[in-house]
Amino acid sequence: MSDKQKKRYYWLKLKENFFEEDTIEWLEEQTNGKEYCLIYLKLCLKSLKTDGILARNVGNMLIPYDAETLSKITNSTVDTIKVAMDIFKKIGLIQILDGGEIYINQLNELVGSETEYAKQKRLQRAKTDNVQTLSSGCLENVAQSIELEKELEIRDKSIDILSDSSDDVPTEPPIYKKVIDYLNLKAKTSYRYQTKATQQKIKARLAEGFSEQDFYTVVDKKTQEWLDDADMQKFLRPETLFGTKFESYLNQLNSKPRQQGSYQRQSIREETMPESVTNPTPEAKLSKEEQAALDAQIAAWEASKK
Structure with a gap:
């Protein structure tokens, strides 16, 4: 299958009673409510390929959209965006993830997608149905074509990662x-x-x-x-x-815990200390005359060194 045939198209699926649902109906009743609904649908379209997450992928980081960026995407004023996002959060249309990314809660229910190959086969089958009545042999061929189409779509990595549609083969356990x-x-x-x-x-x-x-x-x-x-x-x-x-x-490199050394207690050799250490003889105290003579001797020695 060529790269062109692998290309995937996404679209937004709205139920016929979308605007009659309580949440959307209440939103439209608010001041500027119709503009808020339009903003919500634009955000849904913007997040089709990112599975409902509104954020820019910069290198290895997901950078959340700020109010200024959202205003450019939706062609609305920054003040209107701030009010709209606050309302969306309160009524459960969006939630703010821990990293600051905006996640549209119901997007998985509103997304449709198919590959270029699937689109070509669908149009081909529709053309065949309109031209001739299917015989039992034709039915068998179409069934085989459908099975081949499903097998090719299952192999499409984007289905395994980004799509929760019923065409996926579930992994047990997920x-x-x-x-x-x-x-x-x-x-x-x-x-x-x-x-x-x-x-x-x-x-x-x-x-x-x-x-x-x-x-x-x-x-x-x-x-x-x-x-x-x-x-x-x-x-x-x-x-x-x-x-x-x-x-x-x-x-990151594995941080190995420090190995605790094993030490064996060594026996301490005991020795008998000399009597002069255990019972030292008190130092004799100099008399005033002897101390004066010693001081004079030290002073004379210091003078000789100058």
């Missing part, structure tokens, strides 16, 4: 569960792999090209370093380990 179960085992924690924020962190790292084994390596290194440190234990959590510093953690 990578989220395996990674979080391993973290809980090593760090003696009890995190849930179903948490959306946790899954987004893992997805983001997979999208950057890291492997499943890399997650286990990071967990091993950081539990070895932090598990016995009362101040650092609290950072043995998904949002820290699998966040923007993931690559740094992965490439």
Whole structure:
């Protein structure tokens, strides 16, 4: 399959009653509500290829969008963006992740995608259906074509990482569960792999090209370093380990604990001290005349040295 055929197209799927849902209906009723709805849809479109996360990928870092950047994307004023984002957060349309990235909660339900190859095959089948009545032989050929198409899409890496559609072949158990179960085992924690924020962190790292084994390596290194440190234990959590510093953690050298030396107590030899040490003779005290003579002798010696 050529690179052109592998190219993936994304679109936003809205239910016919989208604007009749309580949340969207309430949003439209607010002052500038229709503009807020338009802003929300523009943000959904902007995050289609990043699985609902609004952030710029700069090197190995995810840089959250600020109000000024969002105003340029949506062609709205900064003040309008600030009010809109506050409302979106309060009514549950978005959430702010630990790294400051904006995550659109319902985007997975609104995304559709297909490869160029799938698009060509769909149009080809539609054309065939319109021209002739399918015989049993044609039906068999179409079924085989559909199976081939699904097999090729399963091999598409972008499906494995970014798509949660029913066309995917599920992994049993999913990578989220395996990674979080391993973290809980090593760090003696009890995190849930179903948490959306946790899954987004893992997805983001997979999208950057890291492997499943890399997650286990990071967990091993950081539990070895932090598990016995009362101040650092609290950072043995998904949002820290699998966040923007993931690559740094992965490439850090293993910190080996210092080996404690084994020392054998040596016997101490006891000796009898001389009588002059244990019972020293008191020093004789000089008389005034003797002290004066000694002082004069020292003064004369010092004068001779000048």
